[in-house]
Amino acid sequence: MLFRLVRPLKRSGSSFSYFQQRIPADLKDKVRGKSLALPVGSETVLRKIPPKAETIRFSLKTRDPSETKVRQAEVAAYLEQVWASYRNEAPLSLTQRQAVALSGALYRSWVDEGKERSIAVEEQPDGSFKRADVETPDERKAVWAAISEAWNGNLSEMDPEVLEPKLGPIVDRKLAEKGVGAVDQQSRLFLLSAFAQALSDAFATRSRNAAGDFTPDPKAERFPEWEDPKQPEVRPVRAIAPSSLTALIEGWWQEAKATQRAVSTYESYRNTMARFVDFLGHDDARRVTKADVIAFKDFRLAQVNPRSGKPVSPKTVKDSDLAGLRAVFNWAVVNDRMASNPAEGVTIKLGKQTRTRSKGFTQGEAKALLAHALNHQRGTEQPKTFAAKRWVPWLCAYSGARLGEIVQLRKQDILQEGGIWIMTLTPEAGTIKNKEAREVPLHEHLVSLGFLEFVRSSADGYLFLTPAKDGSTRGAWRGVKNRIAQFSREVVTDPNVAPNHGWRHLFKTIAIEAGIQERVIDAICGHAPKSVGATYGEVTAKAKADGLARFPRFEV
Structure with a gap:
């Protein structure tokens, strides 16, 4: 790595050399007001960068030219x-091992017997420490014992809210020394806990030293060597290709169709x-915003359904x-067609729907509709339309x-098996909600x-609809459904019951009243x-046939 070395300066009236380096232009706004823990020989000098500073400037505290060069390079x-x-704004993830390794520097700085300037301190009400004037070994022993006890008592639960104001600035400085900026939340918790434990171990060691015990601390060996964290992989940002909303729906369907979506x-x-x-x-997908989706939601809620003449239901929206x-x-x-999902989080909280009647037909409605079908006379309608209304x-x-x-x-879906006439409802014929075929006895x-007799007289293929020339049945299927719904509404006019789904409920x-087993009912x-x-x-x-044998006739 190449470092930007500058010549040490001499200050007028001082024989010490001075370090000076300009603050990088792209970092001035970020670092002004921050504190630096500058290595100066065997000491660490704290310097806060002034709000309008253009350079970092301080004394190297040496007159020796050779030592000056060494300190200049270290800083x-x-x-x-x-x-x-x-510059590294992306949060990094540290392992617990890395957190413990970094805390080793704090431990070593406190157990260093050569730094007599910090041999005794007093904890202040605000949580900071102040030098204490201690002279005798007994006083030193008592001070370190008190410090160790107080620190361990305050941090017995390792509460991050307690640790952060006391250790946060130290953690930040040590991270900065390693070229690490932000870390993720889990890594921060690792660091605070590791630093707290390191300080506790250091205080315990100094307490033993003050009592005259200088045996090596076995805990000093628990700190591994620091290993630089892996930088998060930065994925290249792919350009979002221009795309229309109409093209998006077709692209989605190509994939959804392959996964058997309906x-x-x-x-x-x-x-x-x-x-x-x-x-x-x-029709530009790139111009769509969340506000557009919200506005569309409100627009739809105010619209009237042309079929029912009522506002579009919130459930539909x-x-x-x-x-x-x-x-x-x-x-x-x-699929990199849009940068973000503008519909994410846009929803409607539905209240409980008011019900004024059962979802199923009444016996009177059912018999009236069946009589309507039984007595229906064919006019000019197609034979299959007439058959659909009849059956x-x-x-x-x-x-x-x-x-x-x-x-x-x-026609092939109606067959006899084991003496039982059944109709097979199968996805091969069209849409089945759960995509599973089932057999229902007649x-x-x-x-x-x-x-x-109607089935036998019918041509092969669909009984109630005519496929299009290209073989597709979707349009014809929907058309027959709509005509049956209209046919049913001629008799069942109550808008609070679905004209066709009412049969499933009834x-x-x-079936329950007839005593048919619930599992058999569900299977049918x-x-x-x-x-x-x-x-x-x-x-x-x-x-199923035995169960349906108990199902009573509709007498019309």
């Missing part, structure tokens, strides 16, 4: 480490991003809009299945109503088991 090396420590999630996030772009009036933005922006940060409500009523799971049924009432209510509905133990063993098609 220059020390200051080079100090400057390096202030298409419905992509559609929800895509719609949210489209609304966000329209709200902002631009929280779980769809904000969750979507947060997920996509987080992906963008991880989907009945299939939901006797299975507790989700509307989307029934709408995507195919209720005997469905068979007597002619559902199997199915479980009736596709709900997760309530415990780990419930995952052992299979709920077979026979067990």
Whole structure:
């Protein structure tokens, strides 16, 4: 290492040489007002840098030209480490071994018998120490014993709040001597504890010396050699490439699709991003701020849902809009498309929703809707739309299945196994919430109503929807769901019950009343088991069929 050496100066009226070095321009504001522990021969001289200082200047306390050169080099090396420590702003992490090693310098400075100037001190009310005029060995012994006892008593619990004001400045000076600036919180605790123990050991040694015991202190060997800490690895900052918000959602989906995320999630996030772009009036991801996201949240809460005519619910804004933005922006940060996530921390605290009725259909609503389906006459609508209105409500009523799971049924999903007619709800046909196929036996009432004859007469493929020319079914699936919802609303007009999800709630209510085992009900509905133990063993098609045999008919 090269040090900036300057020639020692001579002060008028003094025969001692003086050290002088300019304070680096980039550090003036950082170091002014700080204290330095300058090595001058066998002493350590404390100097506080004045607020307007341009240089470090002090006496080397020697007239010998050779000694002057040695001291000049030692101080220059020390200051080079100090400057390096202030330039190194990234907190370093020290091991406990390094903390103990650094505290060894403090220990050695206090047990050095040659420094008679500090042989006796008095602790002041403010925690500082002052030289005491002690003459006799007995007095010295008593003083050191008192100092050791007082220090150990004050620091018996090693409380950082007690240690910091007493030892913090010393720790900082010793770190600076090694070229270390800031350290992390755990390292600071290591250092304070190590320095406190080192001082305690040093006081105990001086107390023994004052009593005439100069046997070597075995604790002096516990301090290892200092090893420079590893500098934290600085990752190169990658430039954030220009990216549109629209491109972010598509990039996110390419990765999410590979991990089997649901298409419905992509559609929800895509719609949210489209609304966000329209709200902002631009499509530049780099310009988005947290304030923009908060403003969008407030904007959405004030909007009216065109379908219901009511304000958009806080739950929708929280779980769809904000969750979507947060997920996509987080992906963008991880993939260096954005520097930070502007949606992080933006949320809505939901209160408990007011309920004025059950989430399930009443018996009267269920029978009215089933009669509406049974008596529906085909007009100009497509055959599959007519079939969906005729059979989907009945299939939901006797299975507790989700509307989307029934709408995507195919002819090959209806088959007989072991004498039991079942419908297979499978991800191969489309969207299944938990991505797991399940078999649901057909209720005997469905068979007597002619559902199997309808299936046999249908063409291969989907029973209730027609795929697009490219084979995709998403648009048709959504269209049939919407038409069934509208069809149900013709009868069930209460806005406090979902027109299709009401079947799942009613199915479980009736199944419980019928005495069907809870695990069987969950297996039919596709709900997760309530415990780990419930995952052992299979709920077979026979067990489900036996349970559904107890499920009463809807008489309409």
